[in-house]
Amino acid sequence: xxxxxxxxxxxxxxxxxxxxxxxxxxxxxxxxxxxxxxxxxxxxxxxxxxxxxxxxxxxxxxxxxxxxxxxxxxxxxxxxxxxxxxxxxxxxxxxxxxxxxxxxxxxxxxxxxxxxxxxxxxxxxxxxxxxxxxxxxxxxxxxxxxxxxxxxxxxxxxxxxxxxxxxxxxxxxxxxxxxxxxxxxxxxxxxxxxxxxxxxxxxxxxxxxxxxxxxxxxxxxxxxxxxxxxxxxxxxxxxxxxxxxxxxxxxxxxxxxxxxxxxxxxxxxxxxxxxxxxxxxxxxxxxxxxxxxxxxxxxxxxxxxx
Amino acid sequence: xxxxxxxxxxxxxxxxxxxxxxxxxxxxxxxxxxxxxxxxxxxxxxxxxxxxxxxxxxxxxxxxxxxxxxxxxxxxxxxxxxxxxxxxxxxxxxxxxxxxxxxxxxxxxxxxxxxxxxxxxxxxxxxxxxxxxxxxxxxxxxxxxxxxxxxxxxxxxxxxxxxxxxxxxxxxxxxxxxxxxxxxxxxxxxxxxxxxxxxxxxxxxxxxxxxxxxxxxxxxxxxxxxxxxxxxxxxxxxxxxxxxxxxxxxxxxxxxxxxxxxxxxxxxxxxxxxxxxxxxxxxxxxxxxxxxxxxxxxxxxxxxxxxxxxxxxxxxxxxxxxxxxxxxxxxxxxxxxxxxxxxxxxxxxxxxxxxxxxxxxxxxxxxxxxxxxxxxxxxxxxxxxxxxxxxxxxxxxxxxxxxxxxxxxxxxxxxxxxxxxxxxxxxxxxxxxxxxxxxxxxxxxxxxxxxxxxxxxxxxxxxxxxxxxxxxxxxxxxxxxxxxxxxxxxxxxxxxxxxxxxxxxxxxxx
Numbered sequence: 001x002x003x004x005x006x007x008x009x010x011x012x013x014x015x016x017x018x019x020x021x022x023x024x025x026x027x028x029x030x031x032x033x034x035x036x037x038x039x040x041x042x043x044x045x046x047x048x049x050x051x052x053x054x055x056x057x058x059x060x061x062x063x064x065x066x067x068x069x070x071x072x073x074x075x076x077x078x079x080x081x082x083x084x085x086x087x088x089x090x091x092x093x094x095x096x097x098x099x100x101x102x103x104x105x106x107x108x109x110x111x112x113x114x115x116x117x118x119x120x121x122x123x124x125x126x127x128x129x130x131x132x133x134x135x136x137x138x139x140x141x142x143x144x145x146x147x148x149x150x151x152x153x154x155x156x157x158x159x160x161x162x163x164x165x166x167x168x169x170x171x172x173x174x175x176x177x178x179x180x181x182x183x184x185x186x187x188x189x190x191x192x193x194x195x196x197x198x199x200x201x202x203x204x205x206x207x208x209x210x211x212x213x214x215x216x217x218x219x220x221x222x223x224x225x226x227x228x229x230x231x232x233x234x235x236x237x238x239x240x241x242x243x244x245x246x247x248x249x250x251x252x253x254x255x256x257x258x259x260x261x262x263x264x265x266x267x268x269x270x271x272x273x274x275x276x277x278x279x280x281x282x283x284x285x286x287x288x289x290x291x292x293x294x295x296x297x298x299x300x301x302x303x304x305x306x
Numbered sequence: 307x308x309x310x311x312x313x314x315x316x317x318x319x320x321x322x323x324x325x326x327x328x329x330x331x332x333x334x335x336x337x338x339x340x341x342x343x344x345x346x347x348x349x350x351x352x353x354x355x356x357x358x359x360x361x362x363x364x365x366x367x368x369x370x371x372x373x374x375x376x377x378x379x380x381x382x383x384x385x386x387x388x389x390x391x392x393x394x395x396x397x398x399x400x401x402x403x404x405x406x407x408x409x410x411x412x413x414x415x416x417x418x419x420x421x422x423x424x425x426x427x428x429x430x431x432x433x434x435x436x437x438x439x440x441x442x443x444x445x446x447x448x449x450x451x452x453x454x455x456x457x458x459x460x461x462x463x464x465x466x467x468x469x470x471x472x473x474x475x476x477x478x479x480x481x482x483x484x485x486x487x488x489x490x491x492x493x494x495x496x497x498x499x500x501x502x503x504x505x506x507x508x509x510x511x512x513x514x515x516x517x518x519x520x521x522x523x524x525x526x527x528x529x530x531x532x533x534x535x536x537x538x539x540x541x542x543x544x545x546x547x548x549x550x551x552x553x554x555x556x557x558x559x560x561x562x563x564x565x566x567x568x569x570x571x572x573x574x575x576x577x578x579x580x581x582x583x584x585x586x587x588x589x590x591x592x593x594x595x596x597x598x599x600x601x602x603x604x605x606x607x608x609x610x611x612x613x614x615x616x617x618x619x620x621x622x623x624x625x626x627x628x629x630x631x632x633x634x635x636x637x638x639x640x641x642x643x644x645x646x647x648x649x650x651x652x653x654x655x656x657x658x659x660x661x662x663x664x665x666x667x668x669x670x671x672x673x674x675x676x677x678x679x680x681x682x683x684x685x686x687x688x689x690x691x692x693x694x695x696x697x698x699x700x701x702x703x704x705x706x707x708x709x710x711x712x713x714x715x716x717x718x719x720x721x722x723x724x725x726x727x728x729x730x731x732x733x734x735x736x737x738x739x740x741x742x743x744x745x746x747x748x749x750x751x752x753x754x755x756x757x758x759x760x761x762x763x764x765x766x767x768x769x770x771x772x773x774x775x776x777x778x779x780x781x782x783x784x785x786x787x788x789x790x791x792x793x794x795x796x797x798x799x800x801x802x803x804x805x806x807x808x809x810x811x812x813x814x815x816x
Contacts, residue, residue, distance in 0.1 A: 050430055054406050073799070074767065136590075141582050160585040161781075248528055248584050249777035252770065264766050271762075 045277040058273075065277035074261060081167075082257040085243075086235045088171045094231065096179040098224060101186035102212055120180025128177075132245030135173045136160065166251040174242060185227065189220040222303045229293045229305055233286040258282065349384035350662035355401060355411035359392025360711035372686055373679060373712045380675075383666045387715075398423065405432060412657040415717065416466065416650045421457055424650055425756045428460040434653040437464040439660060443668040449720045451475075451646040456754040456815070458650055467667060468647030470719040472727075473737075475644035476607040476744035480535050480632070481614065483601035484625040486513035498539045498569070498632040501602070505578050508601045522600045524573060526583040527591040530776065533604045534642040536573075538749055539634030540566035543642045544772065547753035547808065554752050554812045555805065558772050559793040562636075567779045568786045575782060584777050596620065604631075604641065607744045610735040628740055631747050643748030651717055670718035679716040680727045682709070692730060701730040755815075758807035764800030771796065 014021060040055075045065060047058040069075060100120065107113040123131060138144055139159040146156040159165045197215050206214070240259040247255040258278060266275030290305070297304040362371070368389045378384055390397045394417045401414055405427070416424050427433050440447060446467065454468035487494065487504070490511050495501045505523035507513070513521055526533040530544045537543055542557035550560070557563060573579040580586070580594075594600045595609075596616035605613065614626045633639045653663055669675055681699070682691035691706060692699050728737035757765070775792040778784040797805075 050426060053430060072767075136585065136587070140585075140590075158582060158585060249770075249774040250584050250781070250783070252774050264770065 049273040097182035100183040123177040124181035128241035189223040233290040236282040355414040358389040428465040445671040449671040454646040466650040466652040471648035476741040477644040479628040501632040523578040527586040535631035538640035541638035546751040640749035643750035760803040
């Protein structure tokens with residue numbers, strides 16, 4: 001009986017909102033076809049996969065590739081570097097788009113706001129090959145930074161060749177490139193805040209900083225939390241491009257990360273199974289972190305993803 | 307209002323359909339290929355998969371153009387080409403997909419960097435074994451250097467045809483600015499010490515006469531192979547294998563390498579070597595040549611048509627000449643030697659028409675036939691692709707570039723250098739001389755076989771260790787004595803195993 005009611009209910013909503021469901025179809029199809037179906041491919045992490053033999057024909061080797069990764073001399077270095085760079089990016093990089101969005105939101109001169117936003121978004125559309133080239137140029141011995149140093153009578157510094165600067169360069173260049181783009185989502189969240197709240201606050205004599213602190217930030221806190229949780233999920237995945245573009249043998253010790261390691265060992269040698277195993281490890285760590293962060297967020301009453 | 311909802315529904319439907327269509331486009335391709343099949347049925351069809359990237363004049367494509375028609379008529383083989391991605395890694399991915407899905411081309415071309423792929427797939431039985439089948443094709447056999455067969459040999463069987471590059475096995479030359487030498491009243495340097503003296507003068511004595519200390523001595527960049535002449539002066543090339551006491555050993559761990567590093571470190575300490583080199587990429591390196599900052603460097607045999615040409619455009623006085631690499635203290639000299647092949651033609655083990663394929667390749671290995679792909683033929687030949695002027699041939703660059711795809715249809719490359727082509731690209735570049743000079747001083751890699759199992763396992767880590775240690779020794783972050791620790795850990799981290807495997811390979815080969 002209950003089931004009948006359920007089906008009937010479903011039928012009713014389907015009939016009433018069929019158009020909305022139709023809109024849902026391409027999205028659901030996309031995820032099933034391009035995200036869920038390929039998942040069975042992680043099997044090759046446990047095989048000596050060969051494209052010719054295919055998944056069904058390749059030999060099953062269990063944890064071999066994971067064992068190789070964890071016992072590799074370089075594992076400790078790349079794991080530490082990945083974690084550190086990722087944490088620095090999180091600590092220093094995560095708040096920047098929020099600040100940018102808050103500042104942009106307060107700009108009242110239309111053309112100035114538009115120009116600033118465009119300038120902030122542009123770097124996002126450059127690939128790291130180009131943006132990295134700009135970073136190298138800026139920091140080279142004849143680049144702008146060293147020209148300023150020399151103007152003040154200091155010796156030029158080869159920043160990219162110095163271990164102590166490398167991680168900072170990675171973090172800062174990432175902030176410069178991506179913060180503008182990341183601020184869009186916060187701007188959208190801010191735009192959704194009920195203007196009545198601001199009006200009421202102003203009536204009570206609130207200053208701009210009070211408005212930001214007591215209205216804007218609390219109103220977008222759930223957005224911030226969701227983005228933070230999602231960010232934690234990819235903590236071990238920094239992407240190969242940026243570091244690959246900027247690093248050199250002198251900073252391998254501090255700059256070599258899991259992604260560059262996989263690129264070197266896995267892809268140039270065509271060890272698909274090994275690369276998959278490492279990728280799976282990254283995803284599992286990410287998934288655990290998402291669960292933890294979500295649990296914490298819920299405990300502190302900030303919502304969470306689910 | 308009503309109208310608008312209708313439109314949005316339609317759009318949604320279109321989106322959904324196009325998402326699904328994306329998955330089935332492969333079937334569409336196949337149908338297209340079937341339609342392309344040549345009408346004459348007595349010819350043998352050969353399906354080839356090659357790297358793409360060329361553009362075509364209106365009405366032509368890789369399967370419909372004068373050259374492939376000529377090829378079909380001359381050889382009687384109906385060549386049907388599937389045109390792949392232009393980037394090597396994407397091409398290999400696509401090839402892997404084709405093999406995995408059973409849609410296997412008869413013939414495909416593997417870049418030399420993917421040699422281990424060939425071995426893996428030979429092991430799996432995906433590649434046709436060719437030994438015994440090749441002997442009847444004399445032109446084909448003549449187009450391959452005997453030692454190049456090592457690279458396609460797996461378990462005693464031959465699994466592909468190695469193909470030479472346009473410039474044979476030429477790699478780099480050492481170039482110097484004659485006008486700077488003349489200005490500073492210096493002779494062309496011969497020994498390593500003379501090279502250093504000239505480099506020092508180029509850096510300090512303002513050879514470009516602009517009154518600023520903005521010129522460089524020796525330049526280098528993060529790839530050590532690209533300034534190999536400094537190592538070659540000690541008889542060792544980073545990453546290469548050398549013969550010693552009747553067996554092969556890695557050059558990376560020889561005492562000569564330590565000497566080379568000590569010498570180069572001194573150059574760095576004396577500021578003769580550009581101190582920015584570890585963070586310099588290839589493009590920035592070539593820019594230093596193009597914009598007149600450097601007057602002595604190692605560059606490709608074809609540099610006269612790239613950065614040197616730019617340098618001449620920027621400064622008409624720039625008079626670049628190619629010279630012999632420096633002679634080191636022990637009398638050694640040279641640049642890294644190139645491989646005796648740039649790609650490998652492989653035939654699928656499922657191909658039913660091996661003889662037709664080999665016949666086609668044999669025909670292409672004849673120098674006169676190759677010329678049809680370089681200089682055109684019939685109406686596409688003289689006064690179209692080239693003009694004769696005072697007995698020499700000059701390529702007509704408009705048509706040469708417009709029909710650039712034609713050289714992709716030429717799978718083979720005869721051993722004889724195509725001097726006429728190099729000359730036709732512009733006699734002022736002296737490309738023939740550049741190629742010969744580079745080949746003359748090339749120090750070949752003594753290991754020419756396919757990667758051994760331990761190489762596949764450990765080589766990338768060893769290469770990284772070498773790159774890191776050598777860089778640090780040169781810039782003085784590590785003392786030269788750190789080389790000995792490097793040798794020890796090189797051996798411990800798989801180097802010993804690799805040496806054993808290479809020694810076995812060498813013993814068997816002899």
